[in-house]
Amino acid sequence: xxxxxxxxxxxxxxxxxxxxxxxxxxxxxxxxxxxxxxxxxxxxxxxxxxxxxxxxxxxxxxxxxxxxxxxxxxxxxxxxxxxxxxxxxxxxxxxxxxxxxxxxxxxxxxxxxxxxxxxxxxxxxxxxxxxxxxxxxxxxxxxxxxxxxxxxxxxxxxxxxxxxxxxxxxxxxxxxxxxxxxxxxxxxxxxxxxxxxxxxxxxxxxxxxxxxxxxxxxx
Ligand code: GTP
Ligand code: MG
Numbered sequence: 001x002x003x004x005x006x007x008x009x010x011x012x013x014x015x016x017x018x019x020x021x022x023x024x025x026x027x028x029x030x031x032x033x034x035x036x037x038x039x040x041x042x043x044x045x046x047x048x049x050x051x052x053x054x055x056x057x058x059x060x061x062x063x064x065x066x067x068x069x070x071x072x073x074x075x076x077x078x079x080x081x082x083x084x085x086x087x088x089x090x091x092x093x094x095x096x097x098x099x100x101x102x103x104x105x106x107x108x109x110x111x112x113x114x115x116x117x118x119x120x121x122x123x124x125x126x127x128x129x130x131x132x133x134x135x136x137x138x139x140x141x142x143x144x145x146x147x148x149x150x151x152x153x154x155x156x157x158x159x160x161x162x163x164x165x166x167x168x169x170x171x172x173x174x175x176x177x178x179x180x181x182x183x184x185x186x187x188x189x190x191x192x193x194x195x196x197x198x199x200x201x202x203x204x205x206x207x208x209x210x211x212x213x214x215x216x217x218x219x
Pocket of ligand 2: 035036037052053054077078079080
């Protein structure tokens with residue numbers, strides 16, 4: 001487990017200094033919604049049905065190419081269990097993006113989204129970008145949270161919204177790519193408010209940002 005103040009050492013990728021930007025991202029949400037599974041699917045393309053609840057906080061590093069820029073993602077996977085809340089909220093500061101996750105087959109995890117959003121407001125930067133993710137959309141038979149309810153809540157909170165499945169690999173890459181894109185867009189807005197995006201080659205070029213993926217999965 002990584003601890004506060006640790007450099008992002010460990011994974012081979014972590015020592016690589018050859019990047020244009022580094023984005024710190026956080027996965028938050030109730031225990032068992034699938035945060036760790038989501039990260040493992042994205043970073044390692046693996047999935048395990050066994051539930052090993054995260055203790056405290058962990059991270060993975062992944063480098064992606066977006067808009068001709070090499071972007072190193074430092075992705076922190078937080079424990080959903082209440083008893084780790086003091087540790088995990090300490091990591092909100094400096095995060096540029098959040099994936100706030102619930103489980104579409106678990107009403108309680110959806111009801112908790114508002115509280116998680118409040119935690120973000122309380123502990124993170126004002127301009128941190130947030131995507132609401134309804135995970136486990138492969139469990140259609142067990143669905144208790146309609147897609148429209150997720151979309152409405154996301155609209156109310158000012159977040160983008162996706163349904164996804166770490167198990168079936170639905171919308172996992174798309175969610176991370178969209179989060180990177182909205183962070184790039186925000187960066188461009190604040191760094192170059194008067195120039196066209198990417199016109200001087202200094203910022204990420206977002207003019208060719210692809211349209212967002214459909215917010216709900218096809219399963
Ligand atoms: P904490 O670490 O306690 O906060 O939980 P977590 O949010 O990291 O949950 P985790 O990724 O450990 O997943 C919990 C359980 O849900 C595991 O048994 C996973 O296999 C399962 N799971 C995760 N994602 C999916 C999914 O997309 N579909 C299905 N059917 N199961 C999933
Ligand atoms: Mg976990």
